[in-house]
Amino acid sequence: MTTAAPPMAAPSLALRWRRTLANPRLWRGVLAVAGFFLVWQISSMGALPFMTVIPTPVEVAKAFWVFLAMPKYWQSWAESAQRVFWGFATAQVLGIPLGLGMGWSRSFKELSYPLFELLRPIPPLAWVPVSILFWPTNELSIAFITFIGAFFTIVLNVLGGVSSIPKELVYSAVSFGASPAQVFWRIVLPATIPSIATGMMVGIGITWNVVIAAEMIAGNAGLGRLTWEAYLAGHTPGVIVGMISIGLAGYVSSALVKLISIKLMPWRKII
Amino acid sequence: MGMSQPVREDMESSLAAPVCRAPDGALSIREVSKIYDPEGVHVVALDRCSLEIAAGEFVAVVGPSGCGKSTLLNIMAGFDHLSTGQILLDGQPLATTEVKPRPGSDRVVVFQQGALFPWKTVLENVIYGPVVQKALGKQEAQERARQMMARVGLSGIESCYPGHLSSGMQRRVEIIRALINDPRVLLLDEPFRAMDTVTKSASHEYLLELYDATGKTIFFITHDLEESIFLADKVAVMTTRPGHIKMTIEVDLPRPRDYRLLASPQFMRLKAQAVEAVHEEAVKAFQAGEREMA
Numbered sequence: 001m002t003t004a005a006p007p008m009a010a011p012s013l014a015l016r017w018r019r020t021l022a023n024p025r026l027w028r029g030v031l032a033v034a035g036f037f038l039v040w041q042i043s044s045m046g047a048l049p050f051m052t053v054i055p056t057p058v059e060v061a062k063a064f065w066v067f068l069a070m071p072k073y074w075q076s077w078a079e080s081a082q083r084v085f086w087g088f089a090t091a092q093v094l095g096i097p098l099g100l101g102m103g104w105s106r107s108f109k110e111l112s113y114p115l116f117e118l119l120r121p122i123p124p125l126a127w128v129p130v131s132i133l134f135w136p137t138n139e140l141s142i143a144f145i146t147f148i149g150a151f152f153t154i155v156l157n158v159l160g161g162v163s164s165i166p167k168e169l170v171y172s173a174v175s176f177g178a179s180p181a182q183v184f185w186r187i188v189l190p191a192t193i194p195s196i197a198t199g200m201m202v203g204i205g206i207t208w209n210v211v212i213a214a215e216m217i218a219g220n221a222g223l224g225r226l227t228w229e230a231y232l233a234g235h236t237p238g239v240i241v242g243m244i245s246i247g248l249a250g251y252v253s254s255a256l257v258k259l260i261s262i263k264l265m266p267w268r269k270i271i
Numbered sequence: 272m273g274m275s276q277p278v279r280e281d282m283e284s285s286l287a288a289p290v291c292r293a294p295d296g297a298l299s300i301r302e303v304s305k306i307y308d309p310e311g312v313h314v315v316a317l318d319r320c321s322l323e324i325a326a327g328e329f330v331a332v333v334g335p336s337g338c339g340k341s342t343l344l345n346i347m348a349g350f351d352h353l354s355t356g357q358i359l360l361d362g363q364p365l366a367t368t369e370v371k372p373r374p375g376s377d378r379v380v381v382f383q384q385g386a387l388f389p390w391k392t393v394l395e396n397v398i399y400g401p402v403v404q405k406a407l408g409k410q411e412a413q414e415r416a417r418q419m420m421a422r423v424g425l426s427g428i429e430s431c432y433p434g435h436l437s438s439g440m441q442r443r444v445e446i447i448r449a450l451i452n453d454p455r456v457l458l459l460d461e462p463f464r465a466m467d468t469v470t471k472s473a474s475h476e477y478l479l480e481l482y483d484a485t486g487k488t489i490f491f492i493t494h495d496l497e498e499s500i501f502l503a504d505k506v507a508v509m510t511t512r513p514g515h516i517k518m519t520i521e522v523d524l525p526r527p528r529d530y531r532l533l534a535s536p537q538f539m540r541l542k543a544q545a546v547e548a549v550h551e552e553a554v555k556a557f558q559a560g561e562r563e564m565a
Binding site for chain 2: 166168169171172173174175176177178182187190191193265266267268
């Protein structure tokens with residue numbers, strides 16, 4: 001036998017980069033994105049007649065460059081991100097306890113569930129008129145509509161999570177002497193975290209959908225408004241810059257939410 | 272596994288109940304019936320089940336799925352209550368028509384699917400009982416858990432999450448998590464059911480070693496006759512619809528037992544007799560069922 005291997009040092013930054021770049025997963029993703037823009041470029045240049053109304057990626061890139069230099073562009077990011085954050089955060093703060101309560105107490109569920117199911121099918125955008133009338137500022141009404149988008153999803157996920165906790169976990173805890181409060185905080189809550197994470201993941205996507213639509217209808221700023229104004233001005237490359245920005249914003253938010261949920265569930269980490 | 276004799280004696284000193292206490296954990300199940308009546312349709316899950324379990328005895332209940340054996344265990348654990356009859360634990364009523372049983376750390380259950388808390392590490396799982404009951408401080412409980420785990424060859428996995436362990440390992444941890452509470456009875460609900468043969472066999476020996484070391488009363492549920500004879504002092508055979516203990520088979524095989532026993536003539540003979548008797552009962556029950564259907 002040879003001597004024991006030296007303790008593993010953390011891989012250097014250069015090595016980590018080399019590993020990332022050598023990963024075919026990265027290249028498959030890049031391939032798809034690059035292919036998409038290439039096909040778009042060729043077809044907008046005239047290969048497909050109906051695509052000529054759409055500006056080419058090169059034109060869009062030029063417009064993007066101009067936008068990047070405009071303070072208004074960055075303000076739009078900040079505005080939309082803020083609305084998403086508040087709507088999303090409020091939905092979690094109110095939705096998680098509500099879902100837990102509905103899953104924990106049968107009488108509370110029987111009390112609240114019918115009303116919940118009656119309100120749930122109303123699309124967030126149908127709340128726009130009432131919201132504008134009700135809330136004193138435009139900002140609040142858009143944040144409220146965003147909140148609606150994420151709220152029902154998180155409640156349903158948490159409720160489903162609580163209901164699917166294996167009864168053996170609760171039985172065991174009670175056998176060991178846990179009080180109802182201990183069962184709730186130490187068993188039900190952690191057992192529901194995976195469902196909360198799923199709810200957040202779905203919810204963040206919906207909030208971006210909703211905030212953009214709400215801004216187009218009722219906003220005076222934000223990425224949705226930016227896109228809409230570009231359309232009204234007949235500036236098609238600007239419209240597409242707006243769309244791509246929204247896509248990027250959603251991508252980044254989802255990645256953040258994913259990061260949070262990994263932090264919340266150390267036991268799910270694959271070793 | 273195959274632990275040597277000195278280890279077994281060593282385990283005895285750390286796992287056994289305090290020396291001064293009289294051995295406890297005697298169970299007396301008397302004429303217990305359980306009738307479910309959700310919508311006015313009587314479903315008899317248990318029909319006048321009687322079984323005497325001496326303190327420190329290893330009793331296995333064997334029967335087909337749906338025969339009510341888990342219902343009986345759930346009543347003893349305090350997760351369900353009986354309709355008629357009574358169950359005494361060390362002479363005290365545990366469950367009667369008046370006394371609703373309550374779950375307690377003197378009757379811990381190890382479940383088939385496993386019930387380790389996935390978000391807690393192995394060590395946190397094992398100390399859960401003593402800490403939640405405030406029987407031990409966290410430090411003391413950790414110390415004791417490490418000791419117990421070391422004695423049964425579970426060292427080194429304290430900081431793992433259960434999801435990273437094999438099912439065999441998980442069940443071992445779970446049995447230790449139960450034993451650290453020093454229960455009067457250990458209730459095992461088909462704990463090795465979903466295991467492959469190799470893991471199962473190792474788990475059997477592990478359980479037998481713990482039993483020999485601790486002398487706890489064990490109530491073990493299974494549908495596997497061979498398993499029940501290999502492990503238990505007494506096998507209660509249950510038949511279905513309605514769940515009733517049809518017979519008990521005394522297993523007078525010597526302890527400590529190991530896998531070699533499975534191939535011994537004594538074991539074979541006992542198993543053959545048991546198979547014969549169970550088969551007779553099964554046929555009767557099956558025919559009764561057919562008549563009922565016709």
